Amino acid sequence: GIQVEQSPPDLILQEGANSTLRCNFSDSVNNLQWFHQNPWGQLINLFYIPSGTKQNGRLSATTVATERYSLLYISSSQTTDSGVYFCAVGTGANSKLTFGKGITLSVRP
Amino acid sequence: SAVISQKPSRDICQRGTSLTIQCQVDSQVTMMFWYRQQPGQSLTLIATANQGSEATYESGFVIDKFPISRPNLTFSTLTVSNMSPEDSSIYLCSVERGGAGELFFGEGSRLTVL
Numbered sequence: 533g534i535q536v537e538q539s540p541p542d543l544i545l546q547e548g549a550n551s552t553l554r555c556n557f558s559d560s561v562n563n564l565q566w567f568h569q570n571p572w573g574q575l576i577n578l579f580y581i582p583s584g585t586k587q588n589g590r591l592s593a594t595t596v597a598t599e600r601y602s603l604l605y606i607s608s609s610q611t612t613d614s615g616v617y618f619c620a621v622g623t624g625a626n627s628k629l630t631f632g633k634g635i636t637l638s639v640r641p
Numbered sequence: 642s643a644v645i646s647q648k649p650s651r652d653i654c655q656r657g658t659s660l661t662i663q664c665q666v667d668s669q670v671t672m673m674f675w676y677r678q679q680p681g682q683s684l685t686l687i688a689t690a691n692q693g694s695e696a697t698y699e700s701g702f703v704i705d706k707f708p709i710s711r712p713n714l715t716f717s718t719l720t721v722s723n724m725s726p727e728d729s730s731i732y733l734c735s736v737e738r739g740g741a742g743e744l745f746f747g748e749g750s751r752l753t754v755l
Contacts, residue, residue: 580743627737
């Protein structure tokens with residue numbers, strides 16, 4: 533099946549710093565989503581972005597499908613951004629997602 | 642987005658018992674998905690639940706251990722049978738909304754097996 537690799541595995545930032553999270557995948561995809569899992573375990577949808585660029589406030593994402601990677605940008609990080617960020621991809625018509633291992637982000641005040 | 646409610650939100654269970662997790666969606670959906678997240682790990686798909694047919698299980702998951710019901714287009718249950726400590730996980734229900742394949746997740750059910 534498709535492989536999804538996220539990097540770096542862990543990231544520590546000072547509040548106010550910017551960061552880039554990367555997701556590489558091994559095959560063509562028709563679905564790519566970024567999620568933030570908060571400390572209570574809930575998955576928050578950040579972006580649905582199988583291709584192109586989107587922005588939502590301090591967050592933006594870019595997927596270059598032909599090169600099989602996606603980037604999540606966090607600007608002016610806040611302590612509430614802490615948690616685990618997952619990239620998940622889908623390759624078929626049935627909406628099943630394969631998740632990467634996640635990136636653990638800690639933003640310190 | 643979607644409103645997806647799961648019950649229970651958390652539970653502590655004894656070894657050898659079974660627990661049923663409920664997932665209720667605020668509108669009709671064709672497919673519902675059940676995922677498992679073991680401690681410190683990523684999410685793994687257990688099965689896809691279609692209304693009116695048997696659930697489709699992923700490799701490594703079997704119906705006897707994780708029976709699923711899908712009685713209508715807004716509701717599903719996942720049972721974790723004959724639990725062992727290795728079943729301690731967050732179990733999440735998800736649905737596709739918007740027609741483009743975007744998945745939304747319930748808040749999860751955190752199970753601890755003693």
